[in-house]
Amino acid sequence: MTAGDVAGNSLSKERLRLWLRMLRVTRQVESELRERLRTEHDSTLPRFDVMAALYAAEEGLKMNELSKRLRVSNGNVTGIIDRLVEDGAVERIAIEGDRRATRVCLTVAGRDTFRGMAVEHERWINALFEGVSEEDAHHIGELLHRLPASPNDAH
Amino acid sequence: MTAGDVAGNSLSKERLRLWLRMLRVTRQVESELRERLRTEHDSTLPRFDVMAALYAAEEGLKMNELSKRLRVSNGNVTGIIDRLVEDGAVERIAIEGDRRATRVCLTVAGRDTFRGMAVEHERWINALFEGVSEEDAHHIGELLHRLPASPNDAH
DNA sequence: TGTGTAAAATTCAAGCTTAAAATGTTTAGG
DNA sequence: CCTAAACATTTTAAGCTTGAATTTTACACA
Numbered sequence: 001m002t003a004g005d006v007a008g009n010s011l012s013k014e015r016l017r018l019w020l021r022m023l024r025v026t027r028q029v030e031s032e033l034r035e036r037l038r039t040e041h042d043s044t045l046p047r048f049d050v051m052a053a054l055y056a057a058e059e060g061l062k063m064n065e066l067s068k069r070l071r072v073s074n075g076n077v078t079g080i081i082d083r084l085v086e087d088g089a090v091e092r093i094a095i096e097g098d099r100r101a102t103r104v105c106l107t108v109a110g111r112d113t114f115r116g117m118a119v120e121h122e123r124w125i126n127a128l129f130e131g132v133s134e135e136d137a138h139h140i141g142e143l144l145h146r147l148p149a150s151p152n153d154a155h
Numbered sequence: 156m157t158a159g160d161v162a163g164n165s166l167s168k169e170r171l172r173l174w175l176r177m178l179r180v181t182r183q184v185e186s187e188l189r190e191r192l193r194t195e196h197d198s199t200l201p202r203f204d205v206m207a208a209l210y211a212a213e214e215g216l217k218m219n220e221l222s223k224r225l226r227v228s229n230g231n232v233t234g235i236i237d238r239l240v241e242d243g244a245v246e247r248i249a250i251e252g253d254r255r256a257t258r259v260c261l262t263v264a265g266r267d268t269f270r271g272m273a274v275e276h277e278r279w280i281n282a283l284f285e286g287v288s289e290e291d292a293h294h295i296g297e298l299l300h301r302l303p304a305s306p307n308d309a310h
Numbered sequence: 311t312g313t314g315t316a317a318a319a320t321t322c323a324a325g326c327t328t329a330a331a332a333t334g335t336t337t338a339g340g
Numbered sequence: 341c342c343t344a345a346a347c348a349t350t351t352t353a354a355g356c357t358t359g360a361a362t363t364t365t366a367c368a369c370a
Contacts, residue, residue: 254334
């Protein structure tokens, strides 16, 4: 982009260049993943992300926790869960003692579906990142720690 | 994500981890930028991207070129340009000799607006990437070249 | 007991995004 | 001249995303 043409010293320009490159790479990868999820699993990236979070949580999650974990707005999660429920991949379960909250769980079918997608997902990433050795991957990952990642990178 | 819990060897897991970290960082940065563009310039990231592309092209661009350059669908660009035209930041200019195509240009006001946003944008990035030295930035950038970036990274 | 505040979720309006279909326009071949 | 293919753009339907407003429920405390 040409934001760099407007102002700034050499360091800030190099950082800007880095940012633009990161943006380009991640968009490219995301676009590949989206395309394959769509054509090969009739699904989407947001659905995959939600299912991944639920798959990891044995007992499901409250809508609340889900949106915090995925760092997306709560209204957003509502819509995605609606569609996953329609698909039969997820169910909403009442929480006793608090009628405000709902627990959201993968169904058995949902778990199966997700397993299939996840295996392929890892294969896709592995292929897309073919040029990156284990050392490089580790190294870049370390460098990225200097960046404004968010808290609790793991779970 | 837990895709990693399902299958794969150590290399593919390291690549997956790298991908997830990249995704997290870029989303975080994008979210910061979006927020500031919204509150401080009453604008959005997609608008900023379009304006940046037009700012770089002295004579404007055809819708065609714009969507190729930004790697987004052509229908998408139509909508964003519609809004920028409403804002008075952009104008559509007929191309003589080809009534199919339109040239899209920043207005004088649009150029001014963009300059203001771009200066701040570079400052924001510079601040967000504070932990990254010029050497690191350059280094990470090089490593990212091994990744599925798209062709013509510059313009 | 009543009331106000906080919390959990949904709804809403606006905008972004895509793939696919539709609309016009140009151009090449016959 | 006609027509089929290629082109440039817009439209459409569906889904994602956000921030803000709304609804419902829980809880503290006077």
